[in-house]
Amino acid sequence: MSDERRLAVLRAIVQDYVQTSEPVGSKALLDRHHLGVSAATVRNDMAVLEEEGLIAAPHTSAGRVPTDAGYRLFVDRLSSVKPMSSAERAAIARFLEGAVDLDDVVDRTVRLLATLTRQVAVVQYPSLTRSSVRHIELVPMGATRLMVVLIVNTGRVEQRVIETPRDLSTTDGEATLGLVRAKVNARAVGERLIDAAASLTSLADEFDPSERDLVRAVVGSLDDALVEEREERVVLAGTSNLARAGADFPLSIGPVLEALEQHVVLLKLLGTARENADAVSVRIGHENPYAGLQSTSVVSTEYGTGADLVAGLGVLGPTRMDYPTTMASVRAVATYVSRILAQ
Amino acid sequence: MSDERRLAVLRAIVQDYVQTSEPVGSKALLDRHHLGVSAATVRNDMAVLEEEGLIAAPHTSAGRVPTDAGYRLFVDRLSSVKPMSSAERAAIARFLEGAVDLDDVVDRTVRLLATLTRQVAVVQYPSLTRSSVRHIELVPMGATRLMVVLIVNTGRVEQRVIETPRDLSTTDGEATLGLVRAKVNARAVGERLIDAAASLTSLADEFDPSERDLVRAVVGSLDDALVEEREERVVLAGTSNLARAGADFPLSIGPVLEALEQHVVLLKLLGTARENADAVSVRIGHENPYAGLQSTSVVSTEYGTGADLVAGLGVLGPTRMDYPTTMASVRAVATYVSRILAQ
């Protein structure tokens, strides 16, 4: 049956509404899309679409607006990811090339994403939990304080300062410290962070009882650094784009801003996206499990180095969003930042 | 003359308007403050205040609202910083005590400030340019790559990875590296960052010509890390508080959000505050040099360790703000975070 034309009508409604942000009626629709039928036919189709819960009318006598389900159908079956021009791709690559270190890469990525999509961009720092230990350094700071520095293969560095039970400024103390440094590195380097924590636990047994306090203190602080959840950091950009789209949020942007401040929430959003393959994930309106984000959509994906996918990035905006181009931007940025990180 | 009473009227207007966010008229004013005079007298005073540009009427027949100049006079002469209860002080101290490292201190500080003031909080990272070098570590990563780690006395760590011109995996290479490490530290440790950069420049001269390439590479990356402006980082919290006070912004909160994303702007705001003594600085409305912040006020101060003041913190909100309590919170938080950092 005309099932196919009805979907074409839905597609047209979504496209028009995204562009004009006004409810679209049967007549306006005919002006902009030359479906080969009359207004009355479109009206009938619309009635069916409404019954199926794909579109809704704000008031009796206004045009129709897509529902979350309508957008869902649109992204799943009625749209394809819009290809980017090679000029755009080149611009992305060039902008990311200039980064000097990991912080800078992440910073540029998030800014770029916000600019491209004109929406709020969210980038997760490459997650330590999937990364491995590259080196551990012990730096004495005065007689009884020690800085423990953990260097991860993604380039991130974690440090802790601890009080040591022994005086390290003696030659004897220095020798001990050298031994501890060597053994800690021998056990941990190359291990994934979680495994490293495990293989360090029994380290104290290898030392003289008099030195175990020191070893335990070092291992303890490493444990701390290894599991510390702060590594799961996210960075935001483009928050002001929310104000531009202010009218799209039924209440106000307050709840959205609140959600954006709760980085745990954002991490979960990016995290659950990861269940899917390496495709771009889209979560629309009420599909978001968090109150306050129920009138927003999240377009996200993974990025990282090779087989070792390490983090997520994405954008957040009103459900009334240009999904095809947003998805294209997210995918392109993820691709290029991954490429940069692989070096 | 009744100059004094007129100021009392101004004070009352500011207080009422801050609380109710509605223009305050002569009658409403008498209900809430028992000035010993009649409404007509207050009206006369108001007329004078308006002529002096301290208050203004949104429309002919509405109450009066303080102007930026009115707020200025209020904070300068009509209010005192509200003292905090010892319970509040204790709560602040307790919350900040729990921090595990510098990042955590800054993070807790900014959150605390946002919660206390119910406004947008801005905290600058302790600035490296005023800090000194505590230690420099050189960590080989494979044969021809070297990680240069700079540890600053504020606890911050900067790292760079460089390609080395020499193979460092040989015993010979390791010896050279040890020598470089020792000399670099000898020259730089304890120096202020800017001075350290200067005293390192001639270091290559002390080495064999065959080793100078390596030394130059190390020094170059340190130079880079020492002057890198990213150290001048700021952290935000409480952005969602802007939405709550939405009605206070004539246009929309868009421009404000934009300004908040430009960290350079925020740094300048905190930076210029520093010209004043160690008091709390207040910049009201149009006193802010940045378009987009002209309907906001910034309350800021310095914090840091002892004589070595290293950074600024503050809050940003609508000009209609409870200045006395906000100033008290800012001052208290600065005091306590400084105390924590001094350890």
Add this chain to the structure above:
DNA sequence: ACTTGGCACTCGCTGACCATGAGTGCCAGC
């Protein structure tokens, strides 16, 4: 069986109009 033109109907939006009331400015008297 589907499409189409037509027609009555709904309902949000806009602008006009009015009553209300908070608030002002001014003046004459104390």
Add this chain to the structure above:
DNA sequence: GCTGGCACTCATGGTCAGCGAGTGCCAAGT
């Protein structure tokens, strides 16, 4: 110099009518 009184100004909120975009449905056409 303060006060009570009074006329005046406007923003606000409510009602009401007209407009128009848009719908739903029906009867006729293909």
